Amino acid sequence: MIAGRYRLLGPLGEGGMGVVWRARDEVLGREVAVKEVRAPAGLPGPDVQRLYARLEREAWAAARISHRNVVTVYDVATEDARPWIVMELIRxxxxxxxxxxxxxxxxxxxxxxxxxxxxxxxxxxxxxxxxxxxxxxxxxxxxxxxxxxxxxxxxxxxxxxxxxxxxxxxxxxxxxxxxxxxxxxxxxxxxxxxxxxxxxxxxxxxxxxxxxxxxxxxxxxxxxxxxxxxxxxxxxxxxxxxxxxxxxxxxxxxxxxxxxxxxxxxxxxx
CATH class of the missing domain: 1.10.510.10 (Transferase(Phosphotransferase) domain 1)
Structure with missing residues (x-):
């Protein structure tokens, strides 16, 4: 459970920088996609913070664009001192x-x-x-x-x-x-x-x-x-x-x- 609200159900895809999960928003009762970024093992602390800052900027950048051809960002949740981007689930x-x-x-x-x-x-x-x-x-x-x-x-x-x-x-x-x-x-x-x-x-x-x-x-x-x-x-x-x-x-x-x-x-x- 992420931020006491988003229950991870299973991975949708995995890349070099992390995993996108199918999840359920327990507050609104709907399925969402949640992007998790995993910092590579051994990465220095400042680089880890820079990685997480980039993730938050992704949410900020996408959230300021309102268009049917751009994925909708719902939330940026924090769990284990890391940001998780909550987005619409595209099937x-x-x-x-x-x-x-x-x-x-x-x-x-x-x-x-x-x-x-x-x-x-x-x-x-x-x-x-x-x-x-x-x-x-x-x-x-x-x-x-x-x-x-x-x-x-x-x-x-x-x-x-x-x-x-x-x-x-x-x-x-x-x-x-x-x-x-x-x-x-x-x-x-x-x-x-x-x-x-x-x-x-x-x-x-x-x-x-x-x-x-x-x-x-x-x-x-x-x-x-x-x-x-x-x-x-x-x-x-x-x-x-x-x-x-x-x-x-x-x-x-x-x-x-x-x-x-x-x-x-x-x-x-x-």
């Missing part, structure tokens, strides 16, 4: 699980998912929040048809202090925008790049810049040309626009969403 699968099970998806379906993710990003950016880790594992496809962006654990909020150690790599290398790989200040266009990589992976079946090591992947992100999409059809020009190395040359979020909804409706270049 469904992550995009990464769907791709692993079914393989590459048709461009129209990928475009529909991408448009919903972009709607979430536009709402986040409008609230001063950059996601900074847009990838298939952080996109949930709910059983009721919703597409939900989750895990704002490394989100950067305007006006907040940096919680990362110098030199720490934040985000998944193969989804990282070139300007971030070069250590430059990210902006909304950096999340759009990550969305472009997501769309490429969804339709092509592989990430365009993934290499054998994180360092070689980052080098490819910065220096290598985009391998031409072969399966993307009408989605190809949108992907190529989002994956321009210069963030100033990428389409605006509004224009990209318009293009994605056109493809999702069956339009666009074939």
């Amino acid at each position: 469904g699968l992550s995009l990464s699980e769907v791709l692993d099970a079914e393989g590459p998806m048709p461009p129209q379906r990928a475009a529909r998912i991408g448009a919903e993710v972009l709607a979430a990003l536009r709402s986040a950016h409008g609230s001063g929040v950059l996601h900074r880790d847009v990838k298939p594992g952080n996109v949930l496809l709910a059983n009721d048809g919703r597409v939900v962006l989750t895990d704002f654990g490394i989100a950067m909020v305007e006006g907040s202090s940096a919680l990362t150690m110098t030199g720490e790599l934040i985000g998944s290398p193969e989804f990282l925008a070139p300007e971030r790989a070069l250590g430059r200040t990210p902006g909304p266009a950096s999340d759009l790049w990550s969305l472009g990589v997501l769309l490429y992976a969804a339709t092509e079946g592989n990430s365009p810049f993934r290499q054998n090591t994180p360092l070689s992947t980052l080098r490819a992100v910065v220096d290598e040309e985009l391998p031409p999409p072969r399966r993307a059809g009408a989605l190809a020009p949108v992907i190529e626009g989002l994956l321009r190395k210069d963030p100033a040359e990428r389409p605006s979020a509004g224009e990209a969403e318009r293009q994605l909804r056109t493809v999702a409706a069956g339009g666009g270049r074939t």
